[in-house]
Amino acid sequence: MKGLRNYLDKIKPNFEKGGKLEKFHSLFDAVETLLYVPDKVTTSGSHIRDAIDMKRTMIIVVMAMVPALLFGIWNAGNFHFQSLGILQEKTFWQVFGYGLLKVLPIIIVSYVTGLTIEIIFAQIRHHDVPEGFFVTGMLIPLVMPVDVPLWMVSVSTVFAVIIGVEVFGGAGMNILNPALTARAFLFFAYPSEMSGDKVWVAGLKGGEGIVDGFSGETIMGYAAGGKLEQMPYSVSDMFFGFIPGSIGETSTLAILIGAIILIYTGVGSWKIIASVFAGGAIMGLLLNLFAVNEYMALPFWQHLIIGGFAFGAVFMATDPVSAAQTEKGKWIYGFLIGFLAILIRVLNPAYPEGVMLAILLMNVFAPLIDHYVVEANIKKRLKRLKTLKA
């Protein structure tokens, strides 16, 4: 390891100001700090610091997504071979291998596109490369349909990073969740590739060799079309994830494993996760009470394990930058996300799934929620002064 360190120290001057590779300073810095924690020591304030840093925090989030990712890869192969009617002939590794071939390129495109832009902006701004894209780069593939064209992944990532993050001043300053910005961009720019019954299963659009009667419709699709009774999936399929959908969203179990990692390490706010589920359950109950159609009568708890609800609650709503920042605000923010997500999902025929829009909407309202929490704190202090004077 000493050789590597010496090599880095040797080439470092080239990337410093005035060096011939000055233009690549941010790239070099990103690679160097990935390999080695910097030797910087404290100069003012606390002499010792917690071992926590942004790299560690972000890598934990990525690890929390791994169960959902692995399941998503397998599920891509699973539904592809099901649609061809040859699932029984395939081994586990063939199924997984097919899924990997479909999903890995999406991940690579997302990371390469996003990191390139981040490094360019860091260079222009003379900043370090922020680690936020570690997470965004993995979230984007997980919320894409498996058959999404790679160029669309790239275009939406460009849009999300530049319009969603960089124009506001970079990671930490953005208003909207970048990964959802990417998805919303595709959803509105290329609706035919992001919705319908053909996009969720690999190879379905080509239409060759598909077995009769196979449908790639999601549960949301069945429900929005008023065909819930034709839906072939059981509750355990929904929970374990044997249903079509975006790559990472289908398995509630895998997502819950991620949630446990986030909550136990303290990286994800349990308050947000819990309140999103609470909000969704309460809206579901209300709909049950006033049910006039089959979808409204869907047992409220089933809403929590279908579509992107669990994924949104655990990985999207908890993004600390776009969420409410006060602890009390987090309860309100999460609750409204869950509440609105189910409302949009069930009552708005234009959008079969409401989680994405609910989170983006609440991203916009999060500063307002915080404003009222802060005002309440201020009022309490003023009141203390007044009772004293009275």
Place this chain on the structure above:
Amino acid sequence: MSESITIRKGLDINLRGKAEKVFIKADTTGKYAVKPVDFPGLTPKLAVEEGSEVKAGSVLFYDKANTEIKFTSPVSGKVFEIVRGDRRKLLEVIIESDGKNESEQFLQADPSSSDRATVVSNLLNSGLWPAIKQRPYNIIANPALSPKSVFISGFDSAPLGVDFDFIMQDHLKEFQAGIDALAKLTDGKVHLGINGKYPPNPAFANVKNVQVNRFIGKHPAGNVGTHIHYIDPVNKGEIVWTTDPQSVVTIGRLFITGKYDASKTIALAGSEVLRPRYYKVISGCSIEPLIKENVTDKPLRCISGNVLTGTRIAPDGYLGFYDSMFTVIPEGNKHEFMGWLAPGFSKFSASRLFFSWLNPKREYIVDTNVKGGRRALMITGSFEKVFPFDILPMQLLKAIIIEDIDLMEKLGIYEVAEEDFALCEFIDTSKTDIQAIVRKGLDLMAKEMN
């Protein structure tokens, strides 16, 4: 009337190198220093020059804004050196002790039968006045004003913090006299906050003329700011004064003997000290004789004070005016390969991001490495876990950064000092120098309000 309060938020950082409860009497010759930089906001005006003969209690420099406030020599001897920094900023006045410890003569009186003006002038003349600080702004108290109460924290919950129960046990008489003097300064009460976990030492248990409050909880349960917040919070326009137990003893001694005797007991602690112990020294002493043949030969960071709030000093540096300990820890100026990815069984973290949570009782060696790059303030909700005030830490911090005076006031800046934010700075993922920001905010407020 005494209150018992449990603090639910906070963090104890369990470091290796706690001082063993053994007193060592240090040599009182050698060099001593008074450092104007220990007093935030002070513009000093020198009263001596190199070579001047001084006694304990002789004036070294004044506060230029209020010449009544004097800073005096802790020992008798000769002014050895006057150290200046950039733009001739006065950094240290170093005195070489003659070992005789002669003191100037001050008023000898029973404080409980003296009036306020006598107590104030005796404290000002002896140079003990700067031991009393005020909230808001955490600066030296203004002798012209009267605070609504006076707070003394009787325990130090900071990492490796000194045990005042051990230090104070034999000082009841002086402590009582000091308390009587402080009681003259306020129309309200004098509050002593003690550690509710243990029975108090004789000095704290038997002291009169003071309200004793018990606090139980993790650090910052021992911070005087925490005590004020829970007992008698500072509103706009109000003033609270604070001091520490050893200063109270020194004040008491001044009134009993009429002499300025700045001796105090300090701890020498930290993972790199071979024999961490308590030392009986005189205020402003040098760390040099204490660490001689008593530390490891790694690159070291010497600190006057504790690891969270102390001041970095050279290996021959001096004890800060308000400090009760020296800490020595390893410097962290080395690269760690893939450190952010390692399991981290031996890395201290308040979060559970490293596997060190498996072993909560472990004593850690923590070096001075920042352990990551500076980032935007992205993570929310972590400060709230270690900040026991009913104040929104992140929002107050951002108000200070944007210099919004009005918002800072509304969010409670009058109640806080730098040290109250030390744990936030320690656990901060984005590695921001938070205490420096808070100090900047306090200076800005002090300037704006006067």
